[in-house]
Amino acid sequence: MPTDATRPYTASELLAVSSARALKDGQIVFAGVGVPLLAATLAQRTHAPGLTILFEGGVIGPFVQPGALPPSTNEQRCARRANMLTPITDVLLLLQRGYVDVGFMGGAQIDRYGNLNSSFIGDPDAPKTRLPGTGGGNDIASLAEIIVAMKHEKRRFVEKVDFVTSPGYLSGGDSRARAGLPAGGPYKVVTDLAVMGFDPETKRMRVETLQPGVTPEQVQANTGFDLAIARETPSAEPPSADELAILADLDPERLYTA
Amino acid sequence: MAPTPYLELRERTKARDRSLRDKRMSLEEAAALIADGEHVALGGCTASRTPFAMIWALVRAGRRDLKVSRSIVSTEGDILYASGVSRHIMTSWFSQGIVWGVSKVMRAHVESGRATLEEWSHMAMGLRYRAGAMGAPFMPMRAMLGSGVLGRVEGAKPMECPFTGEPLLLVPALNPDVALIHVQRCDAYGNAQIDGLSFMDVDIAMAANRVIMTTERIVSNDQIRRAPDQTKIGFFTVDAVVEAPFGCAPHECYGVYEPFFPHMDAYAAATGKDPEKGVAEYLDRFYHEPKDWNGYLERIGVGDMLDAARRGRTIHAD
Numbered sequence: 001m002p003t004d005a006t007r008p009y010t011a012s013e014l015l016a017v018s019s020a021r022a023l024k025d026g027q028i029v030f031a032g033v034g035v036p037l038l039a040a041t042l043a044q045r046t047h048a049p050g051l052t053i054l055f056e057g058g059v060i061g062p063f064v065q066p067g068a069l070p071p072s073t074n075e076q077r078c079a080r081r082a083n084m085l086t087p088i089t090d091v092l093l094l095l096q097r098g099y100v101d102v103g104f105m106g107g108a109q110i111d112r113y114g115n116l117n118s119s120f121i122g123d124p125d126a127p128k129t130r131l132p133g134t135g136g137g138n139d140i141a142s143l144a145e146i147i148v149a150m151k152h153e154k155r156r157f158v159e160k161v162d163f164v165t166s167p168g169y170l171s172g173g174d175s176r177a178r179a180g181l182p183a184g185g186p187y188k189v190v191t192d193l194a195v196m197g198f199d200p201e202t203k204r205m206r207v208e209t210l211q212p213g214v215t216p217e218q219v220q221a222n223t224g225f226d227l228a229i230a231r232e233t234p235s236a237e238p239p240s241a242d243e244l245a246i247l248a249d250l251d252p253e254r255l256y257t258a
Numbered sequence: 259m260a261p262t263p264y265l266e267l268r269e270r271t272k273a274r275d276r277s278l279r280d281k282r283m284s285l286e287e288a289a290a291l292i293a294d295g296e297h298v299a300l301g302g303c304t305a306s307r308t309p310f311a312m313i314w315a316l317v318r319a320g321r322r323d324l325k326v327s328r329s330i331v332s333t334e335g336d337i338l339y340a341s342g343v344s345r346h347i348m349t350s351w352f353s354q355g356i357v358w359g360v361s362k363v364m365r366a367h368v369e370s371g372r373a374t375l376e377e378w379s380h381m382a383m384g385l386r387y388r389a390g391a392m393g394a395p396f397m398p399m400r401a402m403l404g405s406g407v408l409g410r411v412e413g414a415k416p417m418e419c420p421f422t423g424e425p426l427l428l429v430p431a432l433n434p435d436v437a438l439i440h441v442q443r444c445d446a447y448g449n450a451q452i453d454g455l456s457f458m459d460v461d462i463a464m465a466a467n468r469v470i471m472t473t474e475r476i477v478s479n480d481q482i483r484r485a486p487d488q489t490k491i492g493f494f495t496v497d498a499v500v501e502a503p504f505g506c507a508p509h510e511c512y513g514v515y516e517p518f519f520p521h522m523d524a525y526a527a528a529t530g531k532d533p534e535k536g537v538a539e540y541l542d543r544f545y546h547e548p549k550d551w552n553g554y555l556e557r558i559g560v561g562d563m564l565d566a567a568r569r570g571r572t573i574h575a576d
Contacts, residue, residue, distance in 0.1 A: 088303060134350055142403065166405065167405045180426065
């Protein structure tokens with residue numbers, strides 16, 4: 001392990017740091033609360049000061065107050081120091097118009113093509129668990145490039161999602177475009193074990209970077225489908241002291257980084 | 259739910275008294291304007307500007323089987339299912355809030371088949387209300403295609419664009435029978451001013467066939483006329499005006515109070531272990547036993563109210 005991390009870090013902190021590093025300065029980013037908001041704010045405070053956050057509640061370019069993280073994207077805390085507030089439908093239409101570079105997503109399940117499920121565990125007609133549903137997830141995944149941040153577990157990385165709430169590359173190849181979704185699609189999947197991208201032709205998920213100290217065998221063992229992992233896959237730099245300090249400042253009560 | 263035939267929609271509007279008149283009434287009188295089985299749209303989103311005072315009045319009035327729609331549903335969805343006010347909620351997302359996890363009350367009702375959770379994408383909900391507001395039968399959109407969400411809803415139709423040949427999705431207009439909306443201030447005629455996030459409220463008011471407006475305070479028409487650019491919902495769409503201070507408690511009203519976090523934590527804990535018993539006791543304590551809305555607020559407690567109000571006003575601090 002490299003030595004520049006000043007303290008052990010949690011899986012959520014690692015997700016936030018890796019996601020932040022995947023963002024670029026100047027981008028317009030559609031973010032949910034939790035890890036996505038932490039990642040986008042961390043990026044603003046490090047390498048991407050000109051990054052703009054959008055919240056589904058109708059917020060353009062806010063600066064969320066450290067220690068007062070919002071409980072969802074739809075409360076007044078989200079609006080702090082924003083440039084503009086819009087109706088919900090209009091902020092979602094920015095996705096359709098093409099103003100949004102990256103959308104941040106999570107999900108209960110993901111498959112090799114980046115299709116996401118946040119609606120049902122089990123048979124949708126008689127679900128074992130009814131989950132909250134899409135929210136804006138389907139719209140974001142349909143209309144923007146997305147970064148998915150989630151824990152890497154076999155029950156989440158599955159051969160076939162129980163339900164496609166938010167479309168990835170559907171069945172691969174050009175199936176997404178043929179379904180009427182010519183733009184956007186999964187860009188990165190960030191987990192506590194690896195950062196993954198997608199093959200440009202087959203649209204299958206492949207490992208690009210291993211998280212610090214993680215082996216390719218560990219990643220495959222925690223994945224329910226065959227992942228392409230090159231023999232010489234590089235390892236990511238661990239979260240730096242600066243990155244962890246910024247996260248601690250943003251979320252001192254560790255609502256989202258525990 | 260198919261779009262309302264256009265002439266029927268116009269007839270329903272024509273039949274309404276759209277004059278500039280005093281529409282003030284009590285929560286109980288407003289609840290009597292809603293019939294069992296009607297489609298009721300709720301303003302606000304998640305834990306923001308939820309029209310809890312009217313929901314409270316509907317539970318107490320014993321209203322049944324309303325079809326309820328909202329952009330995103332939070333605690334009020336639990337209350338509607340558990341009270342029997344609704345067994346069918348149409349929305350994009352349903353749980354008290356992400357920090358409290360999946361609603362156990364929603365799960366109990368939906369997984370047992372007692373209630374329906376009809377799921378549309380968030381933009382689809384918005385465009386359905388907007389189509390209704392525009393007097394159009396549908397809106398085209400470019401999301402939901404290719405997903406399981408599209409496969410489980412009725413009424414959305416994929417089509418080939420007549421201009422470009424691209425695949426599009428048409429989503430049908432929603433024209434709710436009634437909209438329940440809570441705002442920071444409104445005059446006796448129904449001119450409503452909304453501070454901060456407006457969510458889908460303006461479209462919902464325009465789409466609905468009746469609007470019941472609850473408000474933190476009723477202001478004079480003179481005050482409205484001094485800043486008519488701040489009027490987001492016009493009197494001509496509004497059928498009832500009810501003054502309901504802290505009318506979103508335990509949720510927030512932008513700039514006035516934030517969510518009542520300790521109350522919402524306690525609710526999540528009470529319904530986490532035994533959702534049926536937890537929510538039944540909550541309904542008794544907060545909905546059925548209090549004598550009036552002030553009694554409801556008394557049970558929530560002055561400490562929580564002051565805490566939420568103190569935090570709510572910080573939006574104005576710089």
